[in-house]
Amino acid sequence: MIGSLRGRLLRVDEGIALIEVSGTGYEVEMPESSLNEIGKPDSEVFVYIHHSVREDAHVLYGFSDYTARALFRVLIKVSGIGPKTALAALSTFDVPSFVAAVLQEQVNSLIRIPGVGKKSAERMIVELKDRLGRFNSESPSSAAKAKNSGSQAVFDEAVSALVNLGYRESDAVRAVSQEAGDGMDTGAIVVAALKLLSKK
Template identity: 40%
Template sequence: MIGRLSGILLEKNPPQLLVDCGGVGYEVDVPMSTFYNLPGTGEKVVLLTHLAVREDAHLLYGFGTAGERDVFKQLIKISGIGARTALAILSGMSVADLAQAITLQEAGRLTRIPGIGKKTAERLLLELKGKLGADLGAAGGLQQHDTTSDILNALLALGYSDKEAMLAMKQVPAGSGVSEGIKLALKALSKG
């Protein structure tokens, strides 16, 4: 398995790169999040990689961070999610945004990514719940996200749209309790 490439960046043709490693040119597909952070052509580049071996091809995918590669591996394990779709997801949102969408079970954020429909978004939320969203808890943010999720769900239950609820959530200071947060969000909604 090829886990890392270090070499000279020869070509950049989104989403594909050509990296020269000791005289061998590797074609590597990368998400746009990695692509935008690449050095110029002719400069040294280091990519973490995932090699996908198929019956008809050996495909190499590159990532700027270990987090992106880990999420990519989680995504391609899901039935119906191929490498192209996983790259589109990572190109459409950061790992942190994806983890937050999974934790808060926000299918609407996923459906904004080209190629992700409602059913696919719901499958992603179901399959990744507890796998990707749990990473936020390890960083100490789980309690805050539970509170945010409770406030958001309360607003949705009261009949507010996703957009209205998310706008109101921006008015709620971090660290607010659930009941206080609901009051502040409702106050913000009544002004709007």
Template identity: 40%
Template sequence: MIGRLTGTLLEKNPPQILIDCHGVGYEVDVPMSTFYNLPQAGAQVVLHTHMIVREDAHLLFGFGSLEERATFRQLIKISGVGARTALSILSGMSVADLAQAVTLQEAGRLVKVPGIGKKTAERLLLELKGKLGAELGHAAGHAAPDANSDILHALIALGYSDKEALAALKTLPAGVGVSEGIKLALKALAKG
């Protein structure tokens, strides 16, 4: 398997790029999030890759970060989600946004991605639950990651919108417990 490529970026034709690695040109499909961060043609580039071998093709997908590649690999494990759909999801939303949508079970955010219907979005949320949600703790950054989800769900169950709940979560001190976190978040929401 090809796990990483380091070489000279020769061509950029979204979503595909061509990388010269010591005289061998690799055609690599990348999500738009990676594509936008690529240097100009002629510059050195490093991509983490995932290779898919099929009967009719050998496909190489490249990612700017290990986090993106890991998420891509989680996505293609889901029944009905192929590599093109996974690439489309990563092009339409960041890994942090996807993790947040999964944690909050927001199918509406996934449906906005071209090619994702309501049923596929619901299947994605179900299959990814618990696999990507831990990243919300790092994205929100303050309370303990396992407490974040519980606090968010509690606030949403109390009738607050996802946006309000996330805003309140960001005001919490580091390492706060669930019950204390809920109390502090409710105080913050009452002031706002």
């Protein structure tokens, strides 16, 4: 089984990175967050791999860090959550923000993941809540930021405001999760999130 790849990034197309290792090109499906972190075409990249063997294909899923791969492996064990939805979850949230959303039972945040409705989000919370403790402890400072998101209504309003300003919903969710703090109103969260997004 393939556990990681180090090689030259040839191209990225619709969520798939083509990585050349010793003359062989490997197509690797990756979440948007990892694709944004690994580098530009023609650069050397390193990715952690989850190697899925099916009857009709061998599929490689890649991640920029070990924790993201570990969370992906937990997610695909949830009833009704396949690799496509797990990748979408990791494209919408970073690991600490996703963990915080599950532990705080933020259904309205989780349904922002493409392919996840209210029932799927509720099932995700039930099945994952007891499994995510180690992820929470691995990133305490980031998780703490995500947990301080204030009321769900304020969180949703801030995300909606950023989307209306033209930002992608996945970027808006990540920015609000990272910047929101106790006692902050919607306007303050939006301003802080805009500062973060402007640095990208």
